[in-house]
Amino acid sequence: MKLSMIVAVSLAGAALAGDEPGPKPSPAPRPEVVSASDWGSKPRPIPDSRKHTPKFVTIHHAGVIWAAKVTPDVFVRNMQSWGQRDKSWPDLPYHFLIAPDGRIYEGRPLDYEPESNTKYPLSGNIGVEMMGDFGAQRPDPRQVASCVKLTAWLCDRYGIDPSLIRGHKDAASGQTTCPGKDFDRYLKDGQFRRWVQEAREGKDPAIDLGPPLPGGPTEPIPAAPKG
Numbered sequence: 001m002k003l004s005m006i007v008a009v010s011l012a013g014a015a016l017a018g019d020e021p022g023p024k025p026s027p028a029p030r031p032e033v034v035s036a037s038d039w040g041s042k043p044r045p046i047p048d049s050r051k052h053t054p055k056f057v058t059i060h061h062a063g064v065i066w067a068a069k070v071t072p073d074v075f076v077r078n079m080q081s082w083g084q085r086d087k088s089w090p091d092l093p094y095h096f097l098i099a100p101d102g103r104i105y106e107g108r109p110l111d112y113e114p115e116s117n118t119k120y121p122l123s124g125n126i127g128v129e130m131m132g133d134f135g136a137q138r139p140d141p142r143q144v145a146s147c148v149k150l151t152a153w154l155c156d157r158y159g160i161d162p163s164l165i166r167g168h169k170d171a172a173s174g175q176t177t178c179p180g181k182d183f184d185r186y187l188k189d190g191q192f193r194r195w196v197q198e199a200r201e202g203k204d205p206a207i208d209l210g211p212p213l214p215g216g217p218t219e220p221i222p223a224a225p226k227g
């Protein structure tokens with residue numbers, strides 16, 4: 001063993017023997033994401049004036065009933081071309097989109113602020129959207145599990161405190177019910193942040209969405225067609 005290696009090994013030992021109760025858990029890993037090129041994204045250039053530093057994770061639902069008529073790839077391609085045509089948005093309004101079966105799709109690059117139909121300061125928001133309408137259908141546990149893993153990774157990557165995870169309605173007060181009452185309840189009662197914190201500690205959170213709310217919705221979101 002070279003001297004330099006002996007020094008490195010003993011330094012590592014010293015670090016483990018510090019005041020911490022054990023080795024620090026490694027940061028939450030990046031979950032598997034379907035890349036923009038894989039789903040056939042055709043982004044337009046975003047001006048430099050829209051660059052930002054992520055400070056919040058802002059959670060959305062699509063607000064459109066998911067009836068499993070199209071694949072998630074088609075859904076995100078349609079949303080991108082609709083936004084370019086009707087709203088003059090250069091790229092998807094969100095940074096990530098999550099299908100009912102948990103597949104995560106890459107949206108606009110994280111270096112740029114998102115878009116919105118509501119008025120709130122967009123700079124600093126990472127937009128994470130789940131397909132479906134959670135005012136009328138219940139999220140799939142796989143979809144919520146992917147949202148937890150993705151949010152844990154984003155919090156670690158950008159040094160975002162879990163208190164800065166919020167729903168769209170919390171950012172744009174009085175303008176929207178997004179992300180829908182059947183998801184918003186997990187933000188309101190702190191359960192979503194607790195799942196994210198467990199994921200950041202290297203645990204596999206036991207995600208239990210519980211019974212329907214009094215007054216619904218009661219219908220589970222249908223799975224996405226494969227492809």
Ligand SMILES: [Zn+2]
Nearest residue numbers: 060061168178
């Ligand atoms: Zn929203």
